[in-house]
Amino acid sequence: MERILSNEIKNYIGKEILVKGWLHKKRAMGGLMFIVLRDRRGVVQILVEDKNEGEKLQGIQIGSVLQIVGNVISEPRAPGEVEIHEPKIQVLIPVTEAGPIEIDKPISHKSDNLDTLFEYRVLGVRNIQEGKVFKIRSELNRYIREFLNKNEFVEIQTPKILAGATEGGAEVFKFDYFGKEATLAQSPQFYKQIMVGAFERVFEIGPAFRAEPSTTSRHLSEITMLDMEMGFIESHDDVLQMTENLFYSVLTRVYEEHGEELKSWNAPELILKPSFPRYTLKQIHEMYTKATGTDTTREKDMTPDEEKWICEYSKKENGCEAIFVTEFPIESMKFYHMVNPKDPTTVLWADLLFRGLEIATCPMREHRYENLVSQMKKAGLNPEHSGYKYYLQAFKYGLPPHGGFGFGIDRLVEKTIGLGNVKEATLFPRDINRLTP
Amino acid sequence: MERILSNEIKNYIGKEILVKGWLHKKRAMGGLMFIVLRDRRGVVQILVEDKNEGEKLQGIQIGSVLQIVGNVISEPRAPGEVEIHEPKIQVLIPVTEAGPIEIDKPISHKSDNLDTLFEYRVLGVRNIQEGKVFKIRSELNRYIREFLNKNEFVEIQTPKILAGATEGGAEVFKFDYFGKEATLAQSPQFYKQIMVGAFERVFEIGPAFRAEPSTTSRHLSEITMLDMEMGFIESHDDVLQMTENLFYSVLTRVYEEHGEELKSWNAPELILKPSFPRYTLKQIHEMYTKATGTDTTREKDMTPDEEKWICEYSKKENGCEAIFVTEFPIESMKFYHMVNPKDPTTVLWADLLFRGLEIATCPMREHRYENLVSQMKKAGLNPEHSGYKYYLQAFKYGLPPHGGFGFGIDRLVEKTIGLGNVKEATLFPRDINRLTP
Numbered sequence: 094m095e096r097i098l099s100n101e102i103k104n105y106i107g108k109e110i111l112v113k114g115w116l117h118k119k120r121a122m123g124g125l126m127f128i129v130l131r132d133r134r135g136v137v138q139i140l141v142e143d144k145n146e147g148e149k150l151q152g153i154q155i156g157s158v159l160q161i162v163g164n165v166i167s168e169p170r171a172p173g174e175v176e177i178h179e180p181k182i183q184v185l186i187p188v189t190e191a192g193p194i195e196i197d198k199p200i201s202h203k204s205d206n207l208d209t210l211f212e213y214r215v216l217g218v219r220n221i222q223e224g225k226v227f228k229i230r231s232e233l234n235r236y237i238r239e240f241l242n243k244n245e246f247v248e249i250q251t252p253k254i255l256a257g258a259t260e261g262g263a264e265v266f267k268f269d270y271f272g273k274e275a276t277l278a279q280s281p282q283f284y285k286q287i288m289v290g291a292f293e294r295v296f297e298i299g300p301a302f303r304a305e306p307s308t309t310s311r312h313l314s315e316i317t318m319l320d321m322e323m324g325f326i327e328s329h330d331d332v333l334q335m336t337e338n339l340f341y342s343v344l345t346r347v348y349e350e351h352g353e354e355l356k357s358w359n360a361p362e363l364i365l366k367p368s369f370p371r372y373t374l375k376q377i378h379e380m381y382t383k384a385t386g387t388d389t390t391r392e393k394d395m396t397p398d399e400e401k402w403i404c405e406y407s408k409k410e411n412g413c414e415a416i417f418v419t420e421f422p423i424e425s426m427k428f429y430h431m432v433n434p435k436d437p438t439t440v441l442w443a444d445l446l447f448r449g450l451e452i453a454t455c456p457m458r459e460h461r462y463e464n465l466v467s468q469m470k471k472a473g474l475n476p477e478h479s480g481y482k483y484y485l486q487a488f489k490y491g492l493p494p495h496g497g498f499g500f501g502i503d504r505l506v507e508k509t510i511g512l513g514n515v516k517e518a519t520l521f522p523r524d525i526n527r528l529t530p
Numbered sequence: 531m532e533r534i535l536s537n538e539i540k541n542y543i544g545k546e547i548l549v550k551g552w553l554h555k556k557r558a559m560g561g562l563m564f565i566v567l568r569d570r571r572g573v574v575q576i577l578v579e580d581k582n583e584g585e586k587l588q589g590i591q592i593g594s595v596l597q598i599v600g601n602v603i604s605e606p607r608a609p610g611e612v613e614i615h616e617p618k619i620q621v622l623i624p625v626t627e628a629g630p631i632e633i634d635k636p637i638s639h640k641s642d643n644l645d646t647l648f649e650y651r652v653l654g655v656r657n658i659q660e661g662k663v664f665k666i667r668s669e670l671n672r673y674i675r676e677f678l679n680k681n682e683f684v685e686i687q688t689p690k691i692l693a694g695a696t697e698g699g700a701e702v703f704k705f706d707y708f709g710k711e712a713t714l715a716q717s718p719q720f721y722k723q724i725m726v727g728a729f730e731r732v733f734e735i736g737p738a739f740r741a742e743p744s745t746t747s748r749h750l751s752e753i754t755m756l757d758m759e760m761g762f763i764e765s766h767d768d769v770l771q772m773t774e775n776l777f778y779s780v781l782t783r784v785y786e787e788h789g790e791e792l793k794s795w796n797a798p799e800l801i802l803k804p805s806f807p808r809y810t811l812k813q814i815h816e817m818y819t820k821a822t823g824t825d826t827t828r829e830k831d832m833t834p835d836e837e838k839w840i841c842e843y844s845k846k847e848n849g850c851e852a853i854f855v856t857e858f859p860i861e862s863m864k865f866y867h868m869v870n871p872k873d874p875t876t877v878l879w880a881d882l883l884f885r886g887l888e889i890a891t892c893p894m895r896e897h898r899y900e901n902l903v904s905q906m907k908k909a910g911l912n913p914e915h916s917g918y919k920y921y922l923q924a925f926k927y928g929l930p931p932h933g934g935f936g937f938g939i940d941r942l943v944e945k946t947i948g949l950g951n952v953k954e955a956t957l958f959p960r961d962i963n964r965l966t967p
Contacts, residue, residue: 096762113762113930114762115727115928115930116928132730132762133682133729133730133731154927155927156927156928157928158928158929158930185930185931186897186898186928186929186930188926188927188928190926192927213923215724215727215920215921215923215924216727216923216924216927218724218725218727218728219727219728224728224729227684227686227728227729228684228729230687231684231685231686234685235675235679235685238672238675242672245570247664247665247668248668248671248672249664249668249957250667250737250754250939250956250957251957251958252737252752252957252958252960253690253737253739253752254703254739254751254752254960254965255965256965256966266691266705266706266707267705267706268703268704268705268706268714269703269704269705270703270751270965271741271743271751271962273965275965277705277714284957284958287652287655287967288655288957290552290652290653290655290656291655291656291661291664292570292655292661292664292665293569293570294570299736299737300687300689300690300736300737302690302691304708306708314691314707314708315689315690315691317687325533325550325551325569460623461623479966480966482966482967483652483966483967484652484967486650486652486653486967487652487653489625489627490591490592490593490625490629490653491552491553491593491594491595491623491625492595492623493550493552493595493622493623494622502687519687520686520687520688520689520721520725521688521689521721523689523691525708528691528692528693528707528710528712529693529916529917529919529920530724530919530920530921530923
């Protein structure tokens, strides 16, 4: 007898079928017993009247793996409008001890429960509501890849074990590599630029590692990055256009195809235009200072509160809750960024903000060898270091004007669903305090 | 003026167009100069007659980034059957020093040239022939994902930083994680099994790290793994069927859609049947011993020569160069494998061999909590270790019968194209001697 999955049961009314899954709920009601069985497509309710069958479930806990043969009855009040009657139950794997968390009702995501959420994640993901987060995450990844494939981006897989040269900025994890010091990649930055020389357009979705001793709701020590790089651009604007095209197409698609799941998470309505408003950092500081009375005009970056404020502002004023922040000051540049030729106090670097959070960084790169070497030296880096030597080869032997983005997939999932902490969107988050599960 | 890409130029005969790309070849012929320009779609030949234009290319080396406006002429002898005449050349990025390797002709993959191949990989990937390897790799990844999505597998992203418990077998890299000892994941084994409890069917394509002090043609210290796991299987056979379905569909598709690229690499003809022959390890030892006179009947695994021999044998006898090796001896089992209930001296573990190399391992797992704990203890492992504690939770609270595979993507690409060393199929390979580029 072939297994029937829960969402197909409605096609078998009046017939005897075989179902398999996890015991998801069990309740007694006036001598009757109702159980709910979960499989990968959903749930089905089963009415157990026969005492001999009911006895098989004595002492059997949620999570037990069952195989049931029974008759399908139309039952408008049950999930999926069907019910299985006269079940013959076989307990494949009995769970004899009640689990440490309840998984048949939504798990609290309140900040004081997050540690419990992560500690019991192994079981928590079996919660149907929780599972939706990671199904949406899987779908987001798929939509992103489809968009990039359609736009001729070649997917690459670059090394995560590096010779130790860093991009500057975040801290790195170091380890012994057969007697040499190696570091874990904080991004595929150098490799994606190198690969522009081969394919013009490349992308990667993979892990990146940052030894930031941070416990905020925005940081992880291991993140999933979507990195893209494109060559032969006319200007920085080409990068921003590709970024907004990708973001708009992926987000509208996930809202179209997974609207119900998003609604069950109370995800906010998606308010997006195909072209995103652009503000310089200076403009935002001035607007925010004027609106709130808190003076940020001397800040070199945005404060978290400014990020929230400008997205709210743009949602109301422009009907678009994604915006680009442009013209970051030269003081915060990385050595591989391109200085703004129209204003050498700023860099051709834009951040994409969405729903109050920085989701992606989308700069143009300095592609001229001599300029790059001089920017490295200015930043106190040694161009002869073996981690830079090969990177510089790509420029010495010809790279066209190029730029790209680094997207935090974890943050994207967080904000798409409307969660409050990046760790909620990550299966098994890692931070300074958490190395398990 | 909009940039026209090389493969579209044939639609502009008689018109003036703009092209951009890298100088790929340059040769003088009786007062004339021919150059070849490379872009992401291919190449185009350009005839330079005007001395002033020719002078712009004086001292300009391969790799220089050019922008050219010129007239499109039909020219059956040129690549793409078109040529650009009367070019007006602009050198966007001049390369003034000849590169350390030639990239306008195929790069040798002979074993004594491999170190040069990897040392100059940054430039080597610009070689059109070399680039095909990584385009095919990108496509293989895409086909695999499409197959798995169609079969309801949810893509997961699991942590690469672990608390230190290992699966046994390969060596691990260790490092300091905010004062605790952490290791780099040698596979997503534990996490994919855990996730069967949520989604039944999951997969991941990501890096895995093995501190193997090895320099063979089969090993890397950082590999890309395709990991799949599926629950509610009836028997080990379900895993093998899913494996051969995926392998057959992906390989026939890459041969159909990328036949020309594969031919240019002299990739062997694909000889595959939808269902792969299965031999027990014992059978192979006996067949090989009989055929070659070298006695392997007391080996616990296959020798590299046996792997080659059995694939050749099956290609000739069965018309299928992929085979499963089944019934590995219990001595080589990992603690999470399932002992063969029909023969407790063997394990429900199969290897997929293709063209003489082990490409994937496809075992069934022990899903019963008590058995698993007892197998751990037998293997000398501590079930209380924090790296195992969470893993065991998944079993204690109910996991159905399940199994899956671990595919080496690097090996798959190597054998699909017909390369001789796994490192040739990896963009920037890592082994005991190589940590750069």
